[in-house]
Amino acid sequence: MPDTQPAADAALLIRGIALGEAGALRRLYDAQAGRLFGIALAILRDRDAAADALHDAVLKIAARAGQFEPTRGEATAWLAAIIRNASLDLARARGREILSDDPALGDSPVPAEALERLAAAQQSSRLRDCLATLEARNREGILLAFVHGLSHAQIAARLEMPLGTVKAWIRRGLMRLKGCLA
Amino acid sequence: MIPSDPEVLDALAAEHVLGTLDAREAGEVARALPTNPALRDAVAAWERRLAPLADLAPPEPPPPGLWGRIEDSLAARPEAPVVPLRPSRFWQAWAGGSTAIAAGLAAFLLLRPAEEPRMMTVLLTSSDQPAWLVEAEGGGLRLASLNPRPVEQGRAQQLWALPPGATAPISLGLIPANGQVSVAPGRVRPEPGMLIEITLEPPGGSPTGRPTGPILFIGRLAPARGS
Structure with a gap:
C-alpha cells in the first residue's frame, strides 16, 4: 500500500503542528509542498497565483491542525481539500478568467492515461473503475472541474455543449459515481 | 439558503467539493459548514470519494522564496492558534484527568x-x-494508563516514537491489555521534542512497520518542570 505511508507521516506531522511541535509545519511543507503546489497550479495555471494559494493554504493548515480527525479521512486528502479550496477561492476572486481554450490546458487536459495513475491505492482503483462507467464527455467534465477548476460555463464552452446540459450531466455523473462507490 | 432535503443537500455538497459552485454559493456553504453537521458530513464524504483525483495534477516544486513568505505571515499573526504542550499544561491536564493512579504517580514523580x-x-x-x-x-x-478504556474488539494498540527530525516513526511494540508498558533502553533514545503516539492497528500490529490506523493518543516529550 504505497499510498498509506505519506498519509501516515502527514497525519503525524499535523498532530505535531496542533501540539505546537517546533519544526512540524516546516517538515510537512517540505514533504507536501510539491504535491500541493501541483494541485494549485493545475487549477490556477499561473505560478504566482498558485504560490498565493499555497501560502494561504499553509496558514489555514497551521490554524486548523487541531481540527484534523484521522478517523474521518486520510491526512493527504485533508491537505488536498485545503489547497483546492484556497485555489478555487482565488480562481473565483479572479473571475475564473482562465479561458476554457487556454493553450496551457492542452488538447486533452486530463488524458485517459492519467487515470492509470489512480490505480496505486485500492480506493483510487475503485474510483477509476467507477469513472470508467461514465460517458466520456461526462467524465471529462468532472475532471475539468475537479482538477482544472473550470466552471460550468467554461466546461460547456470547452465541450461545445449547452450550459444547462452540462450542469445536469455533471450532477447526474456525480450521483452515479456515488452509487458506484457505495 | 442551505437546503434541508437530504438529496438536494448532498448534491450541493458534491458540487462544492467538485468546485463548480459560484463565489456566492461557495461562500454560503463555507459559512454554513461550522454550524451544519449534515452539510459537514456530506462534504466530508464527497472529499473522501473524490480525493484520489487531486493527484492527477503532476507535482511541481513551489517557488523557493515561498516558505520565507509563509514564515513572515505566521509571525505576523495576531495570536498563535496553537497551544504548545508545555509542562504547565501537563499539570492542568493531569488535574483534569486525576485518578487514584495518577495521584500516586504524581507523588512518586x-x-x-x-x-x-x-x-x-x-x-x-x-x-x-x-x-x-x-x-x-x-x-x-x-x-501508565491514566484512564483505562477497552480497546476496540479485534484491534490492537501500537506505540510509536518519532524523534525530532526523523521522517519515520519507530515502533515500540503493542500495548498489552494491562496497560503497563516499559520500553527498554536502546530501542529508542528519549529526547525533548520526541513525539509519542498510539495508533489503532490490526491484531499483531501494523503489517507495514509504519502506522496504518488512526492516531488514538499523542504527546510530545518535554523536560519535566524543575529538572
Missing part, C-alpha cells in the same frame, strides 16, 4: 530525586483528554 533530566508527557486523545502518562526513565520509556 515529585518525591523521586532528580538525578537525571526528567522528561515526560501526557498523551491526549483527539478531544484533548489525558489518557497516558509517558516518562523517560533510565534511557527507556515507561507508560
Whole structure:
C-alpha cells in the first residue's frame, strides 16, 4: 500500500503542528509542498497565483491542525481539500478568467492515461473503475472541474455543449459515481 | 439558503467539493459548514470519494522564496492558534484527568530525586483528554494508563516514537491489555521534542512497520518542570 505511508507521516506531522511541535509545519511543507503546489497550479495555471494559494493554504493548515480527525479521512486528502479550496477561492476572486481554450490546458487536459495513475491505492482503483462507467464527455467534465477548476460555463464552452446540459450531466455523473462507490 | 432535503443537500455538497459552485454559493456553504453537521458530513464524504483525483495534477516544486513568505505571515499573526504542550499544561491536564493512579504517580514523580533530566508527557486523545502518562526513565520509556478504556474488539494498540527530525516513526511494540508498558533502553533514545503516539492497528500490529490506523493518543516529550 504505497499510498498509506505519506498519509501516515502527514497525519503525524499535523498532530505535531496542533501540539505546537517546533519544526512540524516546516517538515510537512517540505514533504507536501510539491504535491500541493501541483494541485494549485493545475487549477490556477499561473505560478504566482498558485504560490498565493499555497501560502494561504499553509496558514489555514497551521490554524486548523487541531481540527484534523484521522478517523474521518486520510491526512493527504485533508491537505488536498485545503489547497483546492484556497485555489478555487482565488480562481473565483479572479473571475475564473482562465479561458476554457487556454493553450496551457492542452488538447486533452486530463488524458485517459492519467487515470492509470489512480490505480496505486485500492480506493483510487475503485474510483477509476467507477469513472470508467461514465460517458466520456461526462467524465471529462468532472475532471475539468475537479482538477482544472473550470466552471460550468467554461466546461460547456470547452465541450461545445449547452450550459444547462452540462450542469445536469455533471450532477447526474456525480450521483452515479456515488452509487458506484457505495 | 442551505437546503434541508437530504438529496438536494448532498448534491450541493458534491458540487462544492467538485468546485463548480459560484463565489456566492461557495461562500454560503463555507459559512454554513461550522454550524451544519449534515452539510459537514456530506462534504466530508464527497472529499473522501473524490480525493484520489487531486493527484492527477503532476507535482511541481513551489517557488523557493515561498516558505520565507509563509514564515513572515505566521509571525505576523495576531495570536498563535496553537497551544504548545508545555509542562504547565501537563499539570492542568493531569488535574483534569486525576485518578487514584495518577495521584500516586504524581507523588512518586515529585518525591523521586532528580538525578537525571526528567522528561515526560501526557498523551491526549483527539478531544484533548489525558489518557497516558509517558516518562523517560533510565534511557527507556515507561507508560501508565491514566484512564483505562477497552480497546476496540479485534484491534490492537501500537506505540510509536518519532524523534525530532526523523521522517519515520519507530515502533515500540503493542500495548498489552494491562496497560503497563516499559520500553527498554536502546530501542529508542528519549529526547525533548520526541513525539509519542498510539495508533489503532490490526491484531499483531501494523503489517507495514509504519502506522496504518488512526492516531488514538499523542504527546510530545518535554523536560519535566524543575529538572
